[in-house]
Amino acid sequence: MEYATQKLAEEKVFKDPVHRYIHVQDQLIWDLIATKEFQRLRRIKQLGTTYLVFHGAEHSRFSHSLGVYEIVRRMVDDVFVNRPEWDKSERLVALCAGLLHDLGHGPFSHAFEHVFDLDHEQFTRRIILGNTEVNEVLSRVSDQFPQKVSEVIAKTYPNKQVVSLISSQIDADRMDYLQRDAYFTGVSYGHFDMERILRVMRPQPDQIVIKSTGMHAIEDYIMSRYQMYWQVYFHPVSRSAEVILKKTLERAKFLYKDGYDFKISIDHFTSFFEGNVKLADYIALDESIIMAYFQFWTKEEDAILRDLSTRFLNRKLFKFTDVDPAKDWEKLVQLEKLFDEAGLDPNYYLVMDSSSDLPYDFYRPGEEGERVPIYLQLPNKDLSELSRSSDIVDAISGKRRTDHKLYYPKDLLDVNNPIHERIIAILDA
Template identity: 70%
Template sequence: MSYSTKKLSEEKVFKDPVHRYIHVRDQVIWDLIGTKEFQRLRRIKQLGTTFLTFHGAEHSRFSHSLGVYEIVRRIVDDVFKGRTEWDESNRLLALCSALLHDLGHGPFSHSFEKVFQFDHEYFTQAIILGDTEVNGILRAVEEDFPQKVAEVIAKTSENKVVVSLISSQIDADRMDYLQRDAYYTGVSYGHFDMERILRLMRPWEDQVVIKHSGMHAVEDYIMSRYQMYWQVYFHPVTRSGEVILNKILQRAKELYEQKYQFKHEPKHFYSLFEGNLTLEDHLNLDEAVVLYYFQVWQKEEDPILRDLCHRFLNRNLFKYIEFEPSNNEYKKYMSLVKLFEQANINPEYYLVIDSSSDLPYDFYRPGEEEERLPIHLLMPGGELRELSRESEIVEAISGKRRTDHKLYFPMDILKEKQMDESVRKEIFDLLHIT
C-alpha cells in the first residue's frame, strides 16, 4: 500500500463544537496535523482582535483548519464519491489543500499583512514548498504533490473543482468560519443549513454547483455571511483594537528606522521591519511572541509606543464617530489634524480613519483583478443558472459593495491632556463630543 492510500489502524476523532466530530482516517492527514508548522496555528487566533469585543472569540486557526478539512472530507467521501463527474484520484489533493489552506497566517492575521505588506497566501505556499516538515510529508506522497497543493491554494491549479471546494463564493472555508465564528462570539447570525447545502453539492465540469432545490439554503448562507461581516467582523470596537494594534507595529517600525535604542530589542521583528521576512522568521512569530513584546514595550521611553501597548493590553480603546470622506468631512479631518498638532497629540497615531468594505455576492465579471466565480444552480433540465438570476433576495444585494468609514481618537487624552481650552473646545465641537 502506498503512502498516499495508507489508512490509520484506527480512525482518529477530534471532538468539535461546530461539526461534533472531525474524522481522520488517512495517514497523510494525521502526519500533517502533527507537523510543527500546523501545530503553530494553535497560537494564532482565528479572529484577530475580535476577542476585545466578543470575549469568547479565542478560537484558533488550528481549529478552523480542521473544520475546513472535515467539510471537504464529507463532500468528497459522502457526496461526490461514485459520481462520474468526480475523479477519485483528486481526493487526497482536496483534503490536504483544505487542511493547509491557512498555514501561512501571521499573528493577528490581517493586521500584520496591512502594516508589513505581506500576503499570508504567499507564506502558505512557501511553507508547502520550502524546507519544512509539511513539505517532507507531501513529497512522500508524490514528488510534485507539494506543487499541486500550493497551486490549489493559489487558485492557479488546473483542477478547478478542487479549487472551488476551498475558494469560491460558497466554499468549505466560508462555511466553517461563519459557523465557528458565530459559535465562539455567541451571535446567531452565522447559522445556516449546511447539511442541506452539502447534500446538494455536485461536481460539474470545472466547478462545484448546487442543485436548484437547495437555492433557499444558499440564500440563507449568503445572508448569514452578510450579517456576520457587519455585526461581527467589522464591529467598530474590534476595529478600534485593530487600529491600535496597527499603530503599535507602525510605531515600532518607525522607531527602529530612526535607530531608537529599545530597552527590549525587537529581534523577532527585524526582518519584518527591513522588508525581507524570511520563512524561518515568519514561523517563529506567533501571538504569544507579539504579546510578550507589547508587554515589555509598556516600559519603553517612547511615550507613544508605551501608551499604545498599554491601551491594547488593557483594552483602553479609541472612541469613534461616523466619518464620510467627502470634501466637507475631509476638510473637517484636516482641521482636526492641525488642532491635534497644536495640542501636541500626534495625529499620525491618535487620529485614524478606518474603512471596512464587503461585497456579499457578485456575479461573474471577466477580466477583473479578482474574478469571482458565481454560484451556479443545477436546474432540473440539466442546465446551469447563475444564482442571482433565480433568487430575488440575492439579486437585491448582488454586486453591491457596502463601505463604512469611522474616525478613531483617544477620548481620555482629549479630556485630560493639558492644552489651550479654545483648542479643546474646537476639537470637541468637530468630533461632536459633549
C-alpha cells in the same frame, strides 16, 4: 503500501463544537497535523482582536483549519463519491489544500499583514514548498505533490473544481468560519443549514453547482455571511483594537528605523522591520510573542509606544465617529492640524479606518479579482446563475457596502483646553 493510500490502523477523531467529530483516516493528514508549522496555528486566533469585543472568540486557526478539512472530507468521501463528474484521484490534494489553506497566517492576521505589507497566502505557499516539516510530509506522496497543493491554494490548479471546494463564493472555508465564528462569539447570524447545502452540491466540470431545490438554503447562507460581516467582523470596537494594534507595530517599526535603543532586544521583529522576512522568522512569530513584546513596550521611554501598547493590553480603546472622506476632507485636514498643535501625533491618534464587503457577486468577465458565481442546476440539467432565480440574492448582488470611521483617544481630550475644545466640537459635529 504507498504513502498516498496508507490508512491509520484505527480512525482518529477530534471532538469539535461545530461538526461534532472531525474524522482522520489517512496517514498523510495525521502526519500533517503533527507538523510544527500546523501546530503553530494553535497560537494564532481565528478572529484577531475580536476577542476584545466578544469574549468567547478565543478560537484558533488550528480549529478552523481542521473544520475546513472535515467539510472537504465530507464532500469528497460522502457527497461526490461514485459520481462520474468527480475524479477521485483528486481526493488527497483537495483534503490537503483544505487542511493547509490558512497555514501562512501571521499573528493577528490581517492587521499584521497590513503593517508589514505581507500576504498570508504567499507564506502558505512558501511553507508548503520550502524547507519545512509540512513540505517533507507532502513530498512523501511524490516530488510534485507539494506543488499541486500549493497551486490549489493559489487558485492556479488546472482542475478548477478542486479550487472551488476551497475558494469560491460557497466553499468549505466560508462554511466553517461562519458557523465556528458564530458559535464562539455567541451570535446567531452565522448559522445556516450546511447539511442541506452538502446534500444538494453536485460536481460539474471545473465547478461545483447546487441543485435548484437547495436555493433557499443558499439564500440563508449568503444572508448569514452578510450579517456576520457587519455585526462581527467589521464591529467598530474590534476595529478600534485593530487600529491600536497596527499603530503600535508601526511605531515600533518607525523607532527601529530611527535608531531607537529598545530596552529589550527586538530580535523577533528585525527581519519584519527591515522588509526582508525570512521564512524561519515568520514561522517563529505567533501571538504569544507579540503580546510579550507589548508587555515589554509598556516600560519603554518612547511615550507613544508606551501608551499604545498599554492601551491594547488593557483594552483602553479609541472612540470613533462616522466620517465620509469625500464630504468631510476639510474637517479631517483641520483635525490633523489641531491634533498636531495639541501634541497628539495624528499619525497615531487620529486614524481613519474603512471596511468594505461585497456579499455576493455575479460574473464580471475580465475584472480583477473576478468571482465565479454560484450556479443552480435546474431539473432539466441547465445551469442558472443564482441571482437570476433568487430575488433575495438579486437585491444584494454586485452591491458593495463601505463604512468609514474616524478613531481617536477621547480620554486624552480635555474640555478645559482651548485646542482640545475645538477638536471636540468638530468631532461632535
